[in-house]
Amino acid sequence: MDYQDIELLRFTTAGSVDDGKSTLIGRLLYDSKSIFQDQLDAVEESSKSKGFDYVDLSLLTDGLKSEREQGITIDVAYRYFATPKRKFIIADTPGHIQYTRNMVTGASTANLAIILIDARKGMLEQTHRHAFIASLLRIPHAIVCINKMDLVDYSEETYNTIVSDFKSFSSKLGIKDIQFIPISALNGDNVVNRSENMDWYQGSTLMYHLETVHISSDHNLVDCRFPIQSVIRPHTLENQDYRGFAGRIDGGVFKPGDKVKSLPSGFVSTIKTIELNGEQISEAFAPMSVTMTLEDEIDNSRGDMIVRENNVPEISQDLEVLVTWMSTKPIQARTKVVIKHTTNESIGMVKELKYKIDINTLHRIEGIDRLEMNDIARMSIRTAKPVFYDAYKKNRQTGSIIIIDEQTNETIGAGMII
Amino acid sequence: MSNYVINHLKELESEAIFVIREIAAQFENPVLLFSGGKDSILLTHLAKKAFFPAKIPFPLVHIDTGHNFPETIAFRDQLVEKLGVKLIVGSVQESIDKGRAKEETGADASRNSLQIVSLLDAIEEYKVDAAMGGARRDEEKARAKERFFSHRDEFGQWDPKNQRPELWNLFNGRKNYGEHFRVFPISNWTEMDVWEYIKLENIDLPSLYFSHQRDCVVRDGVILANSEFIKLKENEEVVNMTIRYRTCGDMPITGAVESEADNLDKIIEEIATTRTTERGGRADDKRAETAMEDRKKQGYF
Numbered sequence: 001m002d003y004q005d006i007e008l009l010r011f012t013t014a015g016s017v018d019d020g021k022s023t024l025i026g027r028l029l030y031d032s033k034s035i036f037q038d039q040l041d042a043v044e045e046s047s048k049s050k051g052f053d054y055v056d057l058s059l060l061t062d063g064l065k066s067e068r069e070q071g072i073t074i075d076v077a078y079r080y081f082a083t084p085k086r087k088f089i090i091a092d093t094p095g096h097i098q099y100t101r102n103m104v105t106g107a108s109t110a111n112l113a114i115i116l117i118d119a120r121k122g123m124l125e126q127t128h129r130h131a132f133i134a135s136l137l138r139i140p141h142a143i144v145c146i147n148k149m150d151l152v153d154y155s156e157e158t159y160n161t162i163v164s165d166f167k168s169f170s171s172k173l174g175i176k177d178i179q180f181i182p183i184s185a186l187n188g189d190n191v192v193n194r195s196e197n198m199d200w201y202q203g204s205t206l207m208y209h210l211e212t213v214h215i216s217s218d219h220n221l222v223d224c225r226f227p228i229q230s231v232i233r234p235h236t237l238e239n240q241d242y243r244g245f246a247g248r249i250d251g252g253v254f255k256p257g258d259k260v261k262s263l264p265s266g267f268v269s270t271i272k273t274i275e276l277n278g279e280q281i282s283e284a285f286a287p288m289s290v291t292m293t294l295e296d297e298i299d300n301s302r303g304d305m306i307v308r309e310n311n312v313p314e315i316s317q318d319l320e321v322l323v324t325w326m327s328t329k330p331i332q333a334r335t336k337v338v339i340k341h342t343t344n345e346s347i348g349m350v351k352e353l354k355y356k357i358d359i360n361t362l363h364r365i366e367g368i369d370r371l372e373m374n375d376i377a378r379m380s381i382r383t384a385k386p387v388f389y390d391a392y393k394k395n396r397q398t399g400s401i402i403i404i405d406e407q408t409n410e411t412i413g414a415g416m417i418i
Numbered sequence: 419m420s421n422y423v424i425n426h427l428k429e430l431e432s433e434a435i436f437v438i439r440e441i442a443a444q445f446e447n448p449v450l451l452f453s454g455g456k457d458s459i460l461l462t463h464l465a466k467k468a469f470f471p472a473k474i475p476f477p478l479v480h481i482d483t484g485h486n487f488p489e490t491i492a493f494r495d496q497l498v499e500k501l502g503v504k505l506i507v508g509s510v511q512e513s514i515d516k517g518r519a520k521e522e523t524g525a526d527a528s529r530n531s532l533q534i535v536s537l538l539d540a541i542e543e544y545k546v547d548a549a550m551g552g553a554r555r556d557e558e559k560a561r562a563k564e565r566f567f568s569h570r571d572e573f574g575q576w577d578p579k580n581q582r583p584e585l586w587n588l589f590n591g592r593k594n595y596g597e598h599f600r601v602f603p604i605s606n607w608t609e610m611d612v613w614e615y616i617k618l619e620n621i622d623l624p625s626l627y628f629s630h631q632r633d634c635v636v637r638d639g640v641i642l643a644n645s646e647f648i649k650l651k652e653n654e655e656v657v658n659m660t661i662r663y664r665t666c667g668d669m670p671i672t673g674a675v676e677s678e679a680d681n682l683d684k685i686i687e688e689i690a691t692t693r694t695t696e697r698g699g700r701a702d703d704k705r706a707e708t709a710m711e712d713r714k715k716q717g718y719f
């Protein structure tokens with residue numbers, strides 16, 4: 001197949017610390033021959049100097065000095081490889097609880113999660129947390145890899161126990177598509193090549209799954225949403241009256257001639273052109289970046305949204321959100337924050353903390369007065385100006401917000417609108 | 419419905435344009451760091467597409483080490499002229515003359531890390547609050563860790579252990595006085611993506627990237643162009659070779675590859691079968707295992 005025409009799959013790793021995520025990614029890259037000789041030489045060299053008797057493939061992704069010293073992942077590493085079937089963007093995320101926010105960073109743009117479980121340890125609290133976060137983020141596909149099978153004598157029984165444990169937990173999560181594979185990331189069993197040690201496993205390898213999982217558009221093609229990033233006004237003699245609205249389509253299909261409505265003004269107009277670099281586009285859909293011009297002179301600016309006249313998003317100053325809290329500084333109700341949603345920014349106030357979720361039982365804990373780092377909770381937020389949103393389950397772009405600390409400007413929360 | 423998918427090059431293009439437009443919208447004084455290499459040429463091309471028919475609304479900044487390939491400078495000046503954008507040159511020689519930077523000595527001396535001084539000086543002088551660059555995550559293991567919007571403290575430093583979370587496509591460019599951002603719109607592109615896209619879009623490149631004859635010196639297995647900036651060591655000799663470059667940095671540190679690939683198709687074929695990374699020939703990365711991370715923490719590109 002022509003390289004230019006292959007699909008892109010973005011996936012993330014998840015699971016507890018030391019379950020073998022980085023080793024697995026190293027193995028995947030190595031066995032698919034995506035490692036260059038100089039990279040491999042460097043990794044062999046540092047494994048040797050650390051006194052290991054095998055090549056530590058996790059060094060291929062654990063690129064920071066402190067990660068290499070401690071043998072853990074601290075922040076997401078992005079790696080890339082392509083096979084004749086697909087092109088992959090991998091986010092290898094840390095398992096350590098302290099760095100959960102970096103896991104959320106890597107997972108927020110993924111359409112598939114590989115969840116690792118150490119066969120000796122089974123499901124741990126971080127396995128629960130990561131699986132739950134993956135489901136909250138609505139990552140549509142999950143592959144659960146039971147790793148380090150070499151350390152449990154490739155036992156089918158151990159594998160089956162963990163699979164059923166995971167299933168009883170995940171039945172409450174609502175991840176649609178879950179596959180299970182017994183692997184050894186260290187030795188490569190069932191990663192790219194079939195294992196010779198586990199005859200009892202009839203399923204396919206991890207690579208086969210990655211290449212064939214059905215990822216037809218995960219984008220919303222029904223509800224037209226075009227948040228405006230900026231207005232293009234050339235101020236040149238030949239383009240004196242040009243007013244283009246620059247942005248990326250977040251949902252639906254737009255065509256020249258469509259009747260559209262501008263929010264918040266409510267003005268109605270017709271799409272004159274959709275273009276990029278002067279080339280005309282007949283149909284625009286997510287995730288295309290385009291420039292749109294309208295038939296009428298409408299005063300739109302950054303943060304406004306162009307939608308279809310008869311299909312508008314929710315418009316409100318009150319948001320109900322599920323958040324993952326990312327700051328070491330706890331938050332309480334009545335705290336002022338900055339809310340970023342699509343290309344819009346608004347002052348906001350955390351009005352109420354409704355409940356947080358016990359990560360092991362998934363039960364709600366009510367009557368809380370603060371959120372601590374890594375808590376997952378539901379809160380209500382009041383914004384200073386109206387937000388045009390869809391529920392996160394309907395649209396990952398128009399349904400997500402980030403919460404920013406007004407003083408430090410740090411991103412302190414990731415929110416999914418209910 | 420299955421018609422409504424775009425191929426991966428278009429998806430990468432769209433992502434990069436989105437990020438470039440965010441930079442223009444979120445910052446007051448953004449600049450594009452233009453090295454003259456293929457990645458910054460690609461970035462400039464994407465910036466042009468992002469704002470067409472308007473001109474690119476920010477200047478290009480070139481940190482001139484004085485050790486550039488003459489081809490790079492000629493290409494830069496032509497491009498700036500064609501696009502009608504402003505060019506700011508930060509000179510390493512000037513930083514040295516002013517005593518702000520100190521030249522390395524010895525046969526392997528390089529001005530690579532001196533660029534940090536001139537870059538940070540330029541950022542301060544022009545009150546730059548966002549400097550976008552063409553760095554890609556697949557280039558190097560420390561770069562694989564970088565966010566799209568990468569926060570720098572008031573000393574221009576990167577703190578890789580404590581980066582801001584970056585969720586969905588919601589880029590947080592808020593900062594305190596004196597701090598700035600480095601932004602990398604083509605983070606997710608691989609070397610192959612870059613070449614495929616250059617071919618698709620017919621983007622002009624300096625002749626250095628295509629096979630040509632050149633007088634070279636082979637040092638520690640790296641093929642370096644012979645130039646006034648290189649001091650020959652004992653036993654080293656100048657040989658005429660058929661080469662091309664995969665990346666373009668300074669003359670004395672950028673390694674060439676022996677290659678007959680004189681057009682884009684041949685280059686793409688060559689990359690598909692090559693067994694070393696493009697920065698494999700960069701002497702600046704070979705100084706220590708974490709050479710890139712160390713420089714980046716101080717404010718390198």
Ligand SMILES: Nc1nc2c(ncn2[C@@H]2O[C@H](COP(=O)(O)OP(=O)(O)OP(=O)(O)O)[C@@H](O)[C@H]2O)c(=O)[nH]1
Nearest residue numbers: 017018019020021022023072073095148184185186
């Ligand atoms: N025997 C055996 N050891 C493994 C296997 N996979 C990983 N390991 C070892 O487990 C340890 C941890 O592996 P990593 O890949 O760093 O784990 P991780 O999940 O990336 O850890 P964090 O990123 O810090 O959460 C290393 O010493 C690996 O060599 C396996 O399949 N078999």
Ligand SMILES: [Mg+2]
Nearest residue numbers: 021022072073
């Ligand atoms: Mg890891």
